Amino acid sequence: MTSAFFALFAALTAVAPPGTPDAAALLRDSDRARGGLAEGVSWTLTVESTEEGTSTRRTMDVRARNTDALAETTAPPRKKGEVILFNDRNLWFLKPGLRRPVAISARQRLQGEASNGDAASTNYARDYTGTVVGDEIVDGEPVWKLDLVARSKDVTYDRIRYWISKRRRLGVKAEFLTVGGDLFKTATFEYGNRVRIPGGQEIDFVSKMTIRDAMGAGGTTVLTYESPRAETHAPSVFNVNNVVR
Amino acid sequence: MTGAWRLAFRNLRRHRRRNVVTGVAIALGYMGLVVLGGYAGWAERLIRTGSVYMQHRGHLAVYAKGGLKRAEAKPSAYALPPETQEKIVAALRADPRVAHVGRYLIGSGIVGNGCKSFAMRAVGAEPDLERRLASHPEMIAIWGRATGPVSGRAFFDAPGAEAPVVVAPRLARALEKARPSPGGVPATADAPLDCGAPDVRQRLAADPFVQLGARTADGSFGAAEAQVVGLYRPASTEEDKTALVAPIELLQRLYDTDRVTYVAAFLRDHRDRAAVERDLAVRLRDAGVDVSIHRFDDPVANPFYAGTMAFLGALVLFVVLLVANVVAFSVLNAMTLAAIERSREMGTLRSLGFTRTQVRGLFLRESALLTITSVLAGAAFAAAAALVVEAADVRFEPPGSGTPVHLQFMPAPEVFLGTGGLFLVLTLAATFIAVRRKVRTPVAELLVEVAA
Numbered sequence: 001m002t003s004a005f006f007a008l009f010a011a012l013t014a015v016a017p018p019g020t021p022d023a024a025a026l027l028r029d030s031d032r033a034r035g036g037l038a039e040g041v042s043w044t045l046t047v048e049s050t051e052e053g054t055s056t057r058r059t060m061d062v063r064a065r066n067t068d069a070l071a072e073t074t075a076p077p078r079k080k081g082e083v084i085l086f087n088d089r090n091l092w093f094l095k096p097g098l099r100r101p102v103a104i105s106a107r108q109r110l111q112g113e114a115s116n117g118d119a120a121s122t123n124y125a126r127d128y129t130g131t132v133v134g135d136e137i138v139d140g141e142p143v144w145k146l147d148l149v150a151r152s153k154d155v156t157y158d159r160i161r162y163w164i165s166k167r168r169r170l171g172v173k174a175e176f177l178t179v180g181g182d183l184f185k186t187a188t189f190e191y192g193n194r195v196r197i198p199g200g201q202e203i204d205f206v207s208k209m210t211i212r213d214a215m216g217a218g219g220t221t222v223l224t225y226e227s228p229r230a231e232t233h234a235p236s237v238f239n240v241n242n243v244v245r
Numbered sequence: 246m247t248g249a250w251r252l253a254f255r256n257l258r259r260h261r262r263r264n265v266v267t268g269v270a271i272a273l274g275y276m277g278l279v280v281l282g283g284y285a286g287w288a289e290r291l292i293r294t295g296s297v298y299m300q301h302r303g304h305l306a307v308y309a310k311g312g313l314k315r316a317e318a319k320p321s322a323y324a325l326p327p328e329t330q331e332k333i334v335a336a337l338r339a340d341p342r343v344a345h346v347g348r349y350l351i352g353s354g355i356v357g358n359g360c361k362s363f364a365m366r367a368v369g370a371e372p373d374l375e376r377r378l379a380s381h382p383e384m385i386a387i388w389g390r391a392t393g394p395v396s397g398r399a400f401f402d403a404p405g406a407e408a409p410v411v412v413a414p415r416l417a418r419a420l421e422k423a424r425p426s427p428g429g430v431p432a433t434a435d436a437p438l439d440c441g442a443p444d445v446r447q448r449l450a451a452d453p454f455v456q457l458g459a460r461t462a463d464g465s466f467g468a469a470e471a472q473v474v475g476l477y478r479p480a481s482t483e484e485d486k487t488a489l490v491a492p493i494e495l496l497q498r499l500y501d502t503d504r505v506t507y508v509a510a511f512l513r514d515h516r517d518r519a520a521v522e523r524d525l526a527v528r529l530r531d532a533g534v535d536v537s538i539h540r541f542d543d544p545v546a547n548p549f550y551a552g553t554m555a556f557l558g559a560l561v562l563f564v565v566l567l568v569a570n571v572v573a574f575s576v577l578n579a580m581t582l583a584a585i586e587r588s589r590e591m592g593t594l595r596s597l598g599f600t601r602t603q604v605r606g607l608f609l610r611e612s613a614l615l616t617i618t619s620v621l622a623g624a625a626f627a628a629a630a631a632l633v634v635e636a637a638d639v640r641f642e643p644p645g646s647g648t649p650v651h652l653q654f655m656p657a658p659e660v661f662l663g664t665g666g667l668f669l670v671l672t673l674a675a676t677f678i679a680v681r682r683k684v685r686t687p688v689a690e691l692l693v694e695v696a697a
Contacts, residue, residue: 049464054321056463079465093458095468099435100359102458102468111465241437 023130023146029169030162033191034206035121039198040065043205043228045119047111051219058111060119063231068238069120085243086120089154092240101240106156113185113211113221117156124148124162124171127155135166138173142166170204175214187211195228249603253610260583267579268619271668274572275623278565278664280630283654285561287387289554291643291650293515294387296541296550298378299480301349301368303509304518305525306539306546307333313539313546316506317351321462324350324504329534333508336528342521345511347374350496350504354459356412356489358420358449360440362458365416366487369496369505372401378511391648397425397475400490408495409474410455413488414647421449422473457489461501469499481549482647518542549645569671576672580612580679591684592691601684605677612676613669620665627656 028036035041045060059075069086073079085092085101092101106117124130128148136145148160159177164170168191176185192207209223236242257264296302308316308325315323325333330348337346350369355362378384379399384392393399395414403409417423434452439445453472461467471491479488497503512521518540526538539546542554584591594604631654639652686694 051464052322054463056465058465082466093466093468098456098468098470099454100357100438100452100456102355102357102456103360103362104355104458104466108466109460109464116466241439244437 020132021144023132024125026132026144026146026164026169027125027128027130027148027162030164030171031122031125032197033170033204034189035062035064035069036066036123036125037064037121037195037197037230038066040231040233041121041195041205041228042231042233043193044226045071046224046226047114047119047221048224049111049113049219049221051113051213056111062119062121063233063237064121065233065235065238067121067123067126068235070238070243071119083243084116084119085238085240086117087238087240089152090240091116092243094243099244101244106154111221113213113219114223115156118209118211118223122171124160127151128160130162136163138163141172143172168204182215184213184215185211186214193225193228195230197230249607250610250614253607253614256607256611257614263579263582264615267575268615268622270575271572271616271619271672272623272626274568275620275664275668276626276630278568279624279627279656279660280654281561281564282660282664283627283631283656285557286657286660287653287655288557290383290387290655292550292553293541294383295480295646296547297511297515298381298384299388299392299478301347301370301509302541302547303347304512304515304541305510305522306349306507306541307337307510307525307529307536308507308539310535310537312507313537317353320352320500320502320504320506324462324502324506325508325536327503329536330505330508332532332534333529333536336525336532336534337508337510339528340521340524342512342514342517343510344513345374345377347371347378347509347511348493348505349507349509350493350500350502351506352459352496352500354457354499356416356420357456357458358422359438359452359456360445360449361419362456363416363419364487365457365489366484367457367459367489367491367496367499369491369493372492375399375490376401387650387653388648389651391478391650394475394477396423397473399475399477400492403472403474406472406474407454408469408471408492410471410489410491410495411475411477412455412473412490413479413485414476415485416487416489417473417476419486420455420473421446422453422455423476424450425453425473425475457491457495457499459499461499462504463501467499467501469495471495478648480648481645483645485647515541565667569667572668573671573675576612576616577675577679580608580676584608584680584683588683588686588691588694591686592688592694595688595691604684605680608680609673609676612672616669616672617665620668624661624665627654627661630654631656 042063045062047058049056058073060071060073062071067088071084073082082095091104091106093104094101108116128150130146130148132144133147134145136143143163143165146162148162150158157176158179161175162171163173165172170191171189174187175183177183188210189206190208191204193205194202195205196202205228206225211221213219297304309323312323334346337343353366356365379392400409400411431451434454438448455471455473456468457471458468479485522538522540529536541547542550544551591604634654640649642649
């Protein structure tokens with residue numbers, strides 16, 4: 001608690017480097033490339049996790065619109081039809097044979113090192129208070145380093161250290177911390193996809209997120225984003241009662 | 246009765262007032278210790294049966310190596326696979342001291358009602374075995390009505406129910422399932438639910454189904470549906486918010502595994518536990534099964550039982566020492582006075598030809614008779630106290646247990662005999678010390694000695 005307080009205090013009182021951009025604007029821009037599009041977007045997500053020599057794989061069709069998302073498992077066959085619905089900050093899990101959805105948490109593990117919240121579109125601009133705390137070089141690329149503190153308890157992580165490319169304004173690396181400030185997961189991002197959004201503009205879109213366990217056995221989970229496309233989704237798609245039916 | 250015993254008896258009657266006072270001290274001390282022993286015995290049976298039957302530990306539980314601490318978190322590595330289960334079950338069933346064998350799967354996760362979810366700790370058990378254990382004579386004798394469901398039915402007694410489960414009362418209230426009806430499925434159970442509607446609580450209460458969610462053995466998220474058929478009392482209050490008991494098949498489906506956390510053995514006589522454990526370890530080692538066996542009194546597996554019994558033991562020992570001191574000093578005091586007062590009598594007996602040993606033996610016989618009479622009276626008082634407590638029907642909730650129990654004193658025959666033996670040794674030793682020096686005094690001095 002004390003370390004978290006001091007980290008927050010340090011982040012808030014840090015002297016920003018000259019020409020520091022607005023953290024909220026940086027987060028908004030980087031969110032777009034991770035599914036946080038108001039207009040709607042779809043992609044196919046493959047989650048492959050390796051833990052203590054055991055590998056598992058799951059494929060999901062994800063539809064996202066603003067802060068809502070619907071992730072439906074298509075493989076393996078015995079998991080087919082399982083759905084995670086992100087309705088604003090409410091999360092529901094459904095599967096064939098259940099009369100009612102199960103209210104779940106964004107923090108619960110989806111598979112391997114990936115939390116449920118990792119499978120959906122990213123809305124760090126909404127969920128976190130960001131502060132630019134410095135600039136560094138990551139893989140030869142100049143980046144802004146941000147400290148993100150959760151605005152509420154129902155988001156996926158309490159604290160994030162986030163590195164955003166200065167030129168591309170895309171998140172390239174993240175460290176996920178407990179409320180006490182302990183590092184427990186790291187992630188790197190690649191942007192090999194392009195999406196044409198309404199208005200004709202083409203933007204970079206995430207193609208790979210690699211999550212590594214920083215505390216335990218060193219498990220790795222790779223989220224691969226394929227076939228991203230801008231699509232219009234009606235709000236009713238994300239209504240839990242419609243999904244149950 | 247020999248002459249010496251007859252003489253001792255007459256002497257007791259001659260010094261009636263002092264002997265009555267000493268005898269009452271012995272009787273009350275004896276009664277106190279027997280009642281305390283009865284209470285300790287009852288408390289031990291209460292905690293033991295709670296651990297063995299209500300908490301499903303069995304007298305022995307066989308885990309995979311490291312499974313006691315890790316099977317719940319990582320069942321794929323630390324839970325027992327089917328072939329190992331079979332070997333353990335076969336080894337236990339071959340032992341005539343084992344009455345029942347059961348497989349258990351313990352896990353955590355969430356349980357939801359369609360609107361909200363809550364943390365749960367689930368126990369998966371074999372319905373047939375649970376039915377037999379619920380009516381076990383020792384359970385009925387100690388826990389009485391508490392062995393049955395608080396409301397509704399037990400999960401093993403709900404024919405026609407789909408995946409029946411019982412939940413602890415506080416968890417049931419949180420889920421809006423405080424009044425389960427194990428009957429048929431209402432028509433509204435399949436209708437869409439608006440969690441913001443004003444009648445949502447009534448809708449949830451009328452819907453007997455809950456949804457269980459958990460991390461499966463392969464690390465992904467799984468869910469299964471269950472029907473709440475009853476509420477049950479968990480063995481401790483800390484489980485009241487999270488406990489759920491289900492058929493083991495349902496939990497295996499939820500966790501997507503055919504493994505179990507442990508195999509438990511229920512013995513015909515709990516005193517055989519060490520011997521059964523020893524023999525089982527040899528048998529399993531010979532069969533090439535690498536497991537760890539934990540008894541219900543293992544401080545690592547059941548720190549509550551071990552800690553409570555250690556505390557109770559220390560308390561009983563302290564009280565026994567206290568009472569033993571009081572009794573010993575009362576007898577020492579009474580016999581010292583008697584020896585001083587009866588100096589002339591001792592001198593006369595010595596003059597008549599009684600040896601020192603015979604005179605000392607006379608006093609020891611008096612002491613033994615007084616102790617035996619007092620102990621018998623104390624035993625009667627203790628039995629009366631037990632009857633009074635039984636008639637008063639005192640019920641209370643032991644600390645940490647959410648279940649009201651019926652206070653009983655159950656002194657075992659060995660408590661009566663052991664305490665009686667202790668008192669006899671104490672009083673004889675005190676008497677010996679009190680008269681030892683006096684009988685060595687020369688006869689002439691004894692004859693002229695005047696009591697103060």
